[in-house]
Amino acid sequence: MPETPVGAIELVLDYLVGEGVEYVFGVPGGALVPLYEALAGREAIRPVLTKHEAGAAFMADGYARVRRGLGVCCGTTGPGATNALTGVACAHADSIPLLLLTAQVSTAGLGRGAAQECSPFYGDTVALYTAVTKLSAVVPDGTKAGELVRRSLRAALTGRTGAVHLSVPGDVARARVPRDLRPASAYRPLSRPVDRDGVRRVADLLRRAERPCLFAGHGTNLAHAGPALARLSERHGLPVATTPKAKGVLREDHPLALGVFGYGGSRWADRYLTDHDVDVLVVVGSSLGELATNAWDPRLQPTRALVQIDVDPESVGLNYRVQLGLVGDARATLEALAAELGDEPLPSAESSRVRLSVLRRAMPRRHEVDRATGPGTVHPVDLVDGVARVMPADAMLFVDIGNCMSWFLHYHECRRPDSFFISLGWASMGSSIGIAIGGAMAAPGRRALVAVGDAAFAMSGMEVHTAVEYDVPVTFIVLNDGGHGMVAHGDELLFARSVCPARFRGPLDVRQIAEGLGARAFAARSPIELDRVLAAALAEPGPSVVDVAIDPRVVPPPLRTRADTLKHYFASRGTSHTTTTSDK
Template sequence: MTEERSGANILVESLVKQGVEVVFGYPGGAVLPIYDALFGDERLRHILVRHEAGAAHAAEGYARSTGKPGVVLVTSGPGATNAITGIADAFMDSIPLVIITGQVPTGLIGSDAFQEADTVGISRHCTKHNYLVKDPSELAAIIDEAFQIATSGRPGPVLIDIPKDVQIASAPWNDAPAQRRQRYAPRTEGSAEEIAQAVEMIAQAKAPVLYTGGGVINSGPRATALLRELQEKTGAPVTSTLMGLGAFPADHPDWLGMLGMHGTYEANLAMNQADLIVCIGARFDDRVTGRLDAFAPNSEKIHIDIDRASINKTVPVDLPIIGDCAKVLDQILTLWGDRKGQDLTAWKARVQEWRGKDSLYFPLSDKAIMPQLAVQRLFELTKDKNPVISTEVGQHQMWAAQYFHFFGPNKWLTSGGLGTMGYGLPAAIGAQLGNPDSLVIDIAGDASIQMNIQELGTATQYRLPVKVFILNNEWMGMVRQWQELTYESRYSQSYSDSLPDFVKLAEAYGWKGIRIENESQLDAGIQEMIDYDGPVIVDCLVAKESNCFPMIPSGAAHTEMILYGDTVAGTMDDEAKALV
């Protein structure tokens, strides 16, 4: 049956039809008709954030931890611009979001109206696609296509800008499926020749490495299972990018740990010495490759990626396979059958030798808690609960990646590509909503946590028992570390002066606050956090000037890693300084 409905109403019905359960948003003038349509609707749960950046990051956390798209609803102008950082973050890390923004009425667009911003223009290069809806009769089809684009191919954020008059005006609506335009059909499978060549290359390799990334997680749990199967069949050691942690179990004997700038010695050396690199859903990011002309110089490379633009972008590969990780892995495994690869004993012995470097070693201190130790204890005391971990950005993020271990996908939420401080708390809130029974912990730093600290109120309002574990060293630690290593310890503006009392801050928001000041309080403090049935901030005071090692300095090769105890020059040439 067809009836006339308002644009706002069509939007709400369309979201319900897409299976949306949670919307992260903040009301304002240009979305009042939508908020009115949501009023009293039990089918959609609206989570009121405290800042629109929080809405976008919370939706990311929800999406990353559940595999479902995250939905954001914000007003025009500042509502939309505040959300942009989260949208750009989702674009870099391939997180499926659908963002609904209000816009000034059609007739006022371009007139510098109150709370007007060119949202479509501003978001053009940080969304996978965006729309300005000019007629409510287009809404149903646009929303349907937006969800398809956000969730298929390489996932990403899709923004729909809806002027206020379009929300109020009516159009025919019926329950029939929307008439989607059939124009987005990413390639998902490799060709028979490509698969045959891949199998041949893997079978011939004497020193192979599986280099996996966030694409394996995005592809879904099946890709994770198939990756493990491929590893079992071939025996190849596995490393992963920051975004891919959890796709391969960290307690497996062939797990190398994370690679790249703060990756393990064995992972980076294995990449450097491999004769074959099978890149699965990763993109040869600059944080992974180090100096490009010295990256994996003797290897052939297979690159499996759903995004054609990721292929040959920075590193030329021998065999690109454009497709979905799960599908391509399945194709490779089917053709592989009962084949036997080369004998990898010698290769694994070399890997074992590199492991012997114990690159994650750090010296304990009797004066202060080493931050690495704090993460290790947090891991040991929570691992049985299979927690979801989010992070902010900086040293604590790298320590979490190095010393917290993951055994399955969707448990690790971090801002990898954009490196957004302030991501972790709202992401944890989103993850807790999607996983109400899980232990969700934001491993944070004292500087990052303040970037979206207002979201403490969101967790309080919805009684979300998220935990924030702050490694408090009173510095923007990663900035300080780089200044120490490359600018002769000139600590320009990196000291976290005037920090709040995080325990009192927690209490002010109705959270529990715990302070851990020395090692003897560490386990008990963590246990108290776990046992408390509500949100907790742990202010864990750690050694102030610890550096995050191992480290490949900017502009260096994988073979030039700095480990704990190595002497560091304290300066760098201009060529190296100019790199990101």
């Protein structure tokens, strides 16, 4: 007996439930009512009302990052669709699998100036999202709903994962269609690709190497390859550096951890990778972009062979001359490499451990700073260390864009994998607030902490109210220095004067704002009270906000390094860093 037909939007939701999706983040609107009507009758998948569609996209991003699955958000036609653009683009730039569902006016009204119409006649959102997604399409009629949602899920969740967009007209959403529901294995591959011949060649290079090193990128996070990376490193004595986005994929107190290389990088990683002693460098899950390489530092090129492993063939050899490129999943490839190498340590294992030990004794991991600050303020390094002292062992730290990322990338030590998150693909200020809320909802029982500047908080802080309404355990720590500190400091470092209007005319009263949004609010105005205030905020079962006064004159050391890099880079118009790709 054939199944009873369902609405096309019901079929879409059936597929999302099949992918394990629990929430749809968004803001309702007239044309989006069919979606919310369908959600109202379900328990497995629930709507979350956000304050803005950008917040909805960031929450879907965070949910997907932490859960390592699909995140879903929605927006109504017109401004609802365009408001989500930045969040969707950020997710796509970081290869986060995300589905945006946008409404469209009923097909009978297309081209006739219907209210908030988003068609080729009046601003085409399908075309708009084509530039920032793997797939952007309109569902033209109900019979296409199943086909297009399967195609969207396949695009979002396979290869280099990313964002996708479906626009659903109101009448199409309600159209009755057969319940053609198929398992994931029927519409997308579930196996993880491995280049077996390439793995054997990498193993041979490592056996003959004298000074090998692993360089792990964000792709190791996406593939959940941290455990495989740790096993390979430990068994064969391979030092590991990471890109900024992969910070903590190998815990940073590990004896073989060099820490971050690139923006905000550790002194150990910088010295080890640029002193021309590394002969075989195995890069896993990174395209070696600007922030991961200190603006394509040519010294990163090893003396013998650079091996690049990536699920995206377009990333292999993109920025550096590669002697061996492998296209494959990071986790599956690292597991295959460990099996190929066997149980015997590499010939280089002991010397690598000695060299790393000597380096650690020769210099500290972090830049030393004078922690003196003005009255009524806290030094950012004291804040970073204070967070480390009080945060629960299984807590997640979400770091925003601006000076806070300089401080936390460099000074925070990740002691557990899957505990550090930063959206650096498009590097959107304020993104961490929504991402943390979505991430916390994906991991019930784990506390989320956010490090965010006051200027970024001004952009997205209203989403604190969303955390309050849904009782999400997030502690938002606001580094309050009176405006856009990174911009102000950058002006001084690059031009020795202020160029941009970067400082607010009056400070934000973050504590009062937070209380107005219903969160428990705290303030820290000295290092002495910092631990007490942070501990009190973390003791709250629901969301809390900590307003930390930061001396606006304190410049992060990584920003000084970044300014020096940019001066050199701009002066040479990039030519000094293109030598690595000259004979691709």
